[in-house]
Amino acid sequence: xxxRLVVIGADAAGMTAASQVRRRNRDFEVIAxxxxxxxSYAACxxxxxxxxxxxxIDKLIARTPEQFARAGVELHLRHEVTAIDLDRRxxxxxxxxxxxxxxxxxxxxxxxxxxxxxVPPMPGRGLxxxxxxxxxxxxxxxRAIADAGAGNAVIxxxxxxxxxxxxxxxxxxxxxxxxxxxxxxxxxxxxxxxGVQVAEAVREMGITVLTGAMVEQIEGTxxxxxxxxxxxxxxxxxxxxxxxxxxxxxxAVDAGIPLGETGGxxxxxxxxxxxEGVWSAGDCAEVQNRxxxxxxNLHLGTVANKTGxxxxxxxxGGDLAFPGSLGTxxxxxxxLEIATTGLRSSDAAAAGLDVVDAxxxxxxxxxxxxxxxKFTIRVTAETGTGRLxxxxxVGGRGSAKRIDVFATAIWDRMSAGTLEWVDxxxxxxxxxxxxxxxIAARKAAVAAGG
Amino acid sequence: xxxRLVVIGADAAGMTAASQVRRRNRDFEVIAxxxxxxxSYAACxxxxxxxxxxxxIDKLIARTPEQFARAGVELHLRHEVTAIDLDRRxxxxxxxxxxxxxxxxxxxxxxxxxxxxxVPPMPGRGLxxxxxxxxxxxxxxxRAIADAGAGNAVIxxxxxxxxxxxxxxxxxxxxxxxxxxxxxxxxxxxxxxxGVQVAEAVREMGITVLTGAMVEQIEGTxxxxxxxxxxxxxxxxxxxxxxxxxxxxxxAVDAGIPLGETGGxxxxxxxxxxxEGVWSAGDCAEVQNRxxxxxxNLHLGTVANKTGxxxxxxxxGGDLAFPGSLGTxxxxxxxLEIATTGLRSSDAAAAGLDVVDAxxxxxxxxxxxxxxxKFTIRVTAETGTGRLxxxxxVGGRGSAKRIDVFATAIWDRMSAGTLEWVDxxxxxxxxxxxxxxxIAARKAAVAAGG
Numbered sequence: 001x002x003x004r005l006v007v008i009g010a011d012a013a014g015m016t017a018a019s020q021v022r023r024r025n026r027d028f029e030v031i032a033x034x035x036x037x038x039x040s041y042a043a044c045x046x047x048x049x050x051x052x053x054x055x056x057i058d059k060l061i062a063r064t065p066e067q068f069a070r071a072g073v074e075l076h077l078r079h080e081v082t083a084i085d086l087d088r089r090x091x092x093x094x095x096x097x098x099x100x101x102x103x104x105x106x107x108x109x110x111x112x113x114x115x116x117x118x119v120p121p122m123p124g125r126g127l128x129x130x131x132x133x134x135x136x137x138x139x140x141x142x143r144a145i146a147d148a149g150a151g152n153a154v155i156x157x158x159x160x161x162x163x164x165x166x167x168x169x170x171x172x173x174x175x176x177x178x179x180x181x182x183x184x185x186x187x188x189x190x191x192x193x194x195g196v197q198v199a200e201a202v203r204e205m206g207i208t209v210l211t212g213a214m215v216e217q218i219e220g221t222x223x224x225x226x227x228x229x230x231x232x233x234x235x236x237x238x239x240x241x242x243x244x245x246x247x248x249x250x251x252a253v254d255a256g257i258p259l260g261e262t263g264g265x266x267x268x269x270x271x272x273x274x275x276e277g278v279w280s281a282g283d284c285a286e287v288q289n290r291x292x293x294x295x296x297n298l299h300l301g302t303v304a305n306k307t308g309x310x311x312x313x314x315x316x317g318g319d320l321a322f323p324g325s326l327g328t329x330x331x332x333x334x335x336l337e338i339a340t341t342g343l344r345s346s347d348a349a350a351a352g353l354d355v356v357d358a359x360x361x362x363x364x365x366x367x368x369x370x371x372x373x374k375f376t377i378r379v380t381a382e383t384g385t386g387r388l389x390x391x392x393x394v395g396g397r398g399s400a401k402r403i404d405v406f407a408t409a410i411w412d413r414m415s416a417g418t419l420e421w422v423d424x425x426x427x428x429x430x431x432x433x434x435x436x437x438x439i440a441a442r443k444a445a446v447a448a449g450g
Numbered sequence: 451x452x453x454r455l456v457v458i459g460a461d462a463a464g465m466t467a468a469s470q471v472r473r474r475n476r477d478f479e480v481i482a483x484x485x486x487x488x489x490s491y492a493a494c495x496x497x498x499x500x501x502x503x504x505x506x507i508d509k510l511i512a513r514t515p516e517q518f519a520r521a522g523v524e525l526h527l528r529h530e531v532t533a534i535d536l537d538r539r540x541x542x543x544x545x546x547x548x549x550x551x552x553x554x555x556x557x558x559x560x561x562x563x564x565x566x567x568x569v570p571p572m573p574g575r576g577l578x579x580x581x582x583x584x585x586x587x588x589x590x591x592x593r594a595i596a597d598a599g600a601g602n603a604v605i606x607x608x609x610x611x612x613x614x615x616x617x618x619x620x621x622x623x624x625x626x627x628x629x630x631x632x633x634x635x636x637x638x639x640x641x642x643x644x645g646v647q648v649a650e651a652v653r654e655m656g657i658t659v660l661t662g663a664m665v666e667q668i669e670g671t672x673x674x675x676x677x678x679x680x681x682x683x684x685x686x687x688x689x690x691x692x693x694x695x696x697x698x699x700x701x702a703v704d705a706g707i708p709l710g711e712t713g714g715x716x717x718x719x720x721x722x723x724x725x726e727g728v729w730s731a732g733d734c735a736e737v738q739n740r741x742x743x744x745x746x747n748l749h750l751g752t753v754a755n756k757t758g759x760x761x762x763x764x765x766x767g768g769d770l771a772f773p774g775s776l777g778t779x780x781x782x783x784x785x786l787e788i789a790t791t792g793l794r795s796s797d798a799a800a801a802g803l804d805v806v807d808a809x810x811x812x813x814x815x816x817x818x819x820x821x822x823x824k825f826t827i828r829v830t831a832e833t834g835t836g837r838l839x840x841x842x843x844v845g846g847r848g849s850a851k852r853i854d855v856f857a858t859a860i861w862d863r864m865s866a867g868t869l870e871w872v873d874x875x876x877x878x879x880x881x882x883x884x885x886x887x888x889i890a891a892r893k894a895a896v897a898a899g900g
Contacts, residue, residue, distance in 0.1 A: 012883070045818055045878045059818035290873065301883045302876045323871045330875035339875050368495055368509035401851065401881070404874045408858045411872045421773045422861045423740065424854045425780035425789050426752045428495045431851070433462070433751045 002027030006106035008081045010034035013282025013308035014112035020312025022072040030073045035080035038136045046139035047164035051171045084255035108277045115245040115283035115299045124218030130239045146172040151237030154227045158185030160331050162242035179213035189340045194394045201336040245299050247284040260286040264297035269321040271311040281307035290324035292351045328407045337400030341407040342390030354383040358443035362436040364398040366428035375399035379444040386415035386448040417445035452477030456556035458531045460484035463732025463758035464562035470762025472522040480523045485530035488586045496589035497614035501621045534705035558727045565695040565733035565749045574668030580689045596622040601687030604677045608635030610781050612692035629663035639790045644844045651786040697734040710736040714747035719771040721761040731757035740774035742801045778857050787850030791857040792840030804833040808893035812886040814848040816878035825849035829894040836865035836898040867895035
């Protein structure tokens with residue numbers, strides 16, 4: 001037998017790394033411990049399961065333990081790693097079923113403990129009917145509630161998951177209120193005025209959207225009955241807290257694995273923690289912002305998969321660098337699509353960059369074709385050079401995936417003035433002759449004076 | 451009054467240049483002559499008008515003569531320029547209505563005479579019921595026929611326009627046959643095996659697709675009755691010849707304006723013909739291939755608009771270079787989408803490049819979501835460097851516009867190995883966690899050994 005890799009946390013990053021290691025080197029022994037009931041599931045699909053768009057829930061499981069076994073990965077579900085001993089190079093594992101504790105030695109250790117939903121220390125947070133949405137178990141519980149009969153749902157937090165869960169309960173016939181503490185929804189990734197467009201679209205669906213909504217407490221005795229917001233009580237039969245997520249780093253901290261400034265595990269671009277043979281990937285680890293070089297702690301499925309792959313390659317002696325992330329994100333609320341990549345002007349200014357914005361609106365396809373949808377692109381570019389820094393898209397069907405062109409251009413440090421001329425595809429059912437991407441780039445190039 | 455620009459041919463390139471000139475310099479006098487009945491129309495939308503998807507035909511007119519007049523462009527329809535005298539710097543113009551001839555002097559001349567449908571010297575080509583589709587008049591005539599009652603339509607040529615016209619008649623209830631002389635449809639831009647996929651999809655619609663179909667003659671006495679193909683007669687009430695288009699260059703040739711090797715007017719990247727004050731843009735002019743640097747004669751609306759803009763800027767003393775074209779093209783046949791950009795491996799080999807292909811298939815969105823459509827990406831990359839050279843996409847709804855990511859990457863000479871890691875947008879309704887773009891890029895990077 002060759003070296004042994006122990007993986008802590010068997011979701012996207014961990015299992016991508018595990019599979020990669022086995023694919024590259026059959027001599028590696030790979031053991032993965034997962035404290036939950038499932039490994040390798042598509043968390044991003046959960047809101048669509050709650051909504052009934054996906055059925056059954058098994059569809060969200062990318063690979064079963066049997067499939068991993070066939071690939072030579074020894075996966076233990078309901079096994080919690082309770083301690084890492086870096087001196088003795090062993091992990092202590094508690095088997096939730098057997099209620100036994102065992103020790104497993106490792107040559108390489110991958111900390112891929114992921115993130116958990118953030119639950120602020122709010123009165124009433126422990127009441128029945130108060131949920132978060134992160135694990136498959138969370139999704140199953142929310143779906144059961146959504147199916148059991150419509151009532152009042154309060155979604156605390158108007159980020160991506162908050163909006164998606166709100167729509168899920170709306171689809172299920174519930175009366176839904178989104179309570180966002182910031183002045184706009186999606187405020188962490190989208191400019192405020194674009195967030196207003198999103199909130200309006202959500203309201204048009206019949207969902208109540210409260211912004212600047214400070215949740216004081218969740219009310220009820222055993223079961224939730226309401227949420228107290230800005231001094232008023234909103235009735236609630238279910239409350240979903242979607243206020244963001246936090247990296248799960250307690251094990252790492254206890255073991256002496258260093259964190260970075262963001263609170264995630266500090267890693268280099270090879271997913272090394274700085275401790276020989278100890279690696280980290282996925283939501284618990286920091287990633288470098290491709291534009292600024294500054295570490296971030298993103299919780300995105302794409303990043304988890306990619307950093308897991310990088311870790312797997314390097315654990316087996318490869319030399320692969322994770323080239324950073326633009327934080328590209330996309331979602332849909334009813335017919336409205338939303339996408340972002342790179343930095344907004346406010347983020348860029350905070351990072352010390354001198355930038356300008358250009359905002360344009362137009363149609364997704366030729367204006368004379370049926371089905372042309374209006375959308376808006378905002379491009380952020382560096383003053384002087386015109387270098388593309390970020391982009392935001394809000395609009396109708398067929399608009400948001402255009403963000404990938406901006407992600408590609410930003411990735412390569414392309415200027416707005418160059419993007420303007422790129423030979424983008426045109427035919428009436430797909431775009432106007434000047435795709436809005438080019439018009440936005442042109443406006444940004446002029447504004448940047450590059 | 452300042453200098454005078456005379457524009458010959460008032461479609462996309464000519465009128466973009468005319469408008470640009472007036473926008474940049476109000477002292478310019480701009481006179482445009484158009485031999486046809488319309489200026490500045492969306493030729494690419496014509497098949498959708500024939501199909502009845504667009505109505506009325508006026509929707510295809512981007513700007514009216516009155517709008518041009520308000521912008522300070524003096525537009526004369528039904529005025530044919532019959533000669534250019536470069537020594538005296540005048541054009542000779544025949545007014546089709548007045549049957550008069552006049553002379554107009556110019557300081558600057560823009561030759562934007564466009565292209566015409568290619569009609570081979572085939573017996574029967576002059577019969578009633580034999581059409582091409584290029585002008586608005588062509589579209590109106592075909593729509594009238596399509597509406598008059600279903601019969602048998604034979605479309606000669608299985609390129610983009612051929613497929614689009616075939617679908618239009620099919621939608622109108624006609625019995626449609628496509629006769630393509632080459633072994634596959636879309637053979638000029640798509641690899642043969644992908645063309646087979648397209649042909650199969652077209653056949654599934656109920657359209658007959660004949661490949662390797664040599665049209666010997668069009669039969670009939672006054673009106674067309676059939677088409678003789680490979681020795682057999684296919685009944686036809688209407689025949690549409692869509693065998694490609696040729697640049698309209700007779701005026702230029704007669705005047706001594708040099709052509710390039712492709713048969714289009716030779717221009718530099720500023721749209722200069724080499725003769726002082728004489729410019730050319732649009733379908734009649736050559737453009738440089740962005741990858742190879744070799745001149746091409748493309749007839750694409752995007753190129754016409756862009757080269758018209760470049761001409762307009764430079765005519766008014768600006769300094770703007772047209773950075774070339776990738777020949778990016780896209781279309782849809784029923785639910786099948788098709789797109790290409792850059793060079794196929796066969797084109798690349800002909801250009802002396804050493805390349806490899808990578809082909810992958812997958813879903814447009816997360817596999818567990820309803821509405822995921824299968825599609826195929828083929829990436830062509832340079833051996834050794836992995837530099838992206840071209841891409842082809844064939845597949846279901848939502849697939850083909852991904853070509854823009856490849857166009858952007860190829861534009862910037864990105865390698866497949868770089869594209870693999872670009873932070874593309876992921877959410878279940880929009881893409882799998884590894885977008886097929888990234889999977890294709892990875893496979894190409896491995897194949898290229900870069």
